[in-house]
Amino acid sequence: MLAGVHWQPARIERVNRVLATSTKPLLVATDAGTALVKYMGNRAGLDALVTELLAAELASRVGLRTPDFAVVEIPDIETNDPLVTVQGGPAFFSRWEQAQSLSPNSKLLANLRRPSDVALLVVFDTWIRNKDRFADDADGGVLNYDNILFMPDKRKTQLLVIDHSHAFAETSLEDEINDFWATEETVYGLFNEFAPMLTRHDVKSALDTLCAVAIGEIRDICLSPPPEWGFTAGTANRLADLLVTRANRMSDWLPDAIFDQMELDLDGKEA
Template identity: 30%
Template sequence: MLREVRAGRYVTPLREGGSLPGLVEGDDGSLYVAKFTGAAQGRKALVAEVVAGELARRLGLRVPELVSVEVDPVIALGEPDERVQELVKASRGTNLGLAFLPRALGFDPLGFPVEPLLAGRVLWLDALIGNVDRSWRNPNLLVRQGELWLIDHGASLIFHHNWPRAAASVHKPYDASDHALLRFAPQLAAADAELAGLVTGDVLSEVLALVPDAWLDGEPGFDSSDAVREAYVAQLAERVSGSRDWLPEVAA
């Protein structure tokens, strides 16, 4: 399981995007960007955040620490925005937190060069998980002290929104035409040679074990949270095996 913290104080809403995340202070004294189960994207967006983020970490990419945040709606009583109060009220229990990165800046492709191999690694991960939200319009990347950090993976793993048809999407090609790092000539073949062998069944099982039961319980077509975990593992293991014909073609 993810490390657990309890939200002691709601600091401020973060109004970028549609899910209305909030900056909260945990009972450990640290700040976290909280993403709530009551948001429109629901708990599957949080599952995708954990699976994609923790897989990225195991591939050597930088991702803020992910924690489970226990929320009592009372923390938002002082927030004047009724939408925030309603969101937090609908999110009682286990939510997701990303460690807040002070002094981090939003990625600007015109102001921060990315090495081709690193660009290839990020693109390879996004192709594996089907991340549709790493475009030049909305990179979901941060730069802190000269280092690139990956955030916001809730729009990945689209297959889990329709499990009966998930197997049909295993070899679905990834569209990289709008990818934020395409301009840096990503070395995708080198990244593939380096990373594909790291995504083993054991690694995928380790990552899925971090997803709280509360976000998996009651999934239609499955009799347990562990059965859902096994379906994620099988889907991603099958995608990464074989010829990986889902990888995009990029200019050398």
């Protein structure tokens, strides 16, 4: 079992359907409830499984909530979709949650129990170079509200982050995890809806949280994917070192980059 993971399905009991996203995940019934399964043979490749697992573990470590997750051995599975090939082997399972997704001008944000989670999410997405939620770049950008969910938390809401199959690298992890990976200075995750909630204090606190994670913990996380997913120990150790370097470098450039990118009218947001 992965460190800190307490939800562990043992088997798939029924495949309900194939979802129409890039990895064509399976929505399944398991002995531990409904789950979303990303598997070997998916169209996005093995790297999508590696990035899902690494991002979920890192998010949990810095205090962001994700659905419960696990790595589970599955058999070959036939589906009704001829374009879907589910190969047997270790698969990434994510517990299916009933939650609402973010939407333009959403009022759910204003009811967050921990408003500082917004700054932590922007800092986290920038740390792992996550294009799965929001990236405003020269290629036309990415805007995916569906990858931010809100769960009821008594009279408040709680942020829940999902889907990291395109984090860390645009092409392949083996090609992009190099000495330049930590030096890129692009802000990720900065939805327009987040701007009114961000403060320099919360951004700095989030950066301090990242920088406080010990290299040994990051290395253990980077080494956690099963060998069948093809993520070599050499690349894992290189990524661990670069994550530490990137977190420290971000402390210098990210706060100004965030607030320069936002509208200039930030009265009262310097606290």
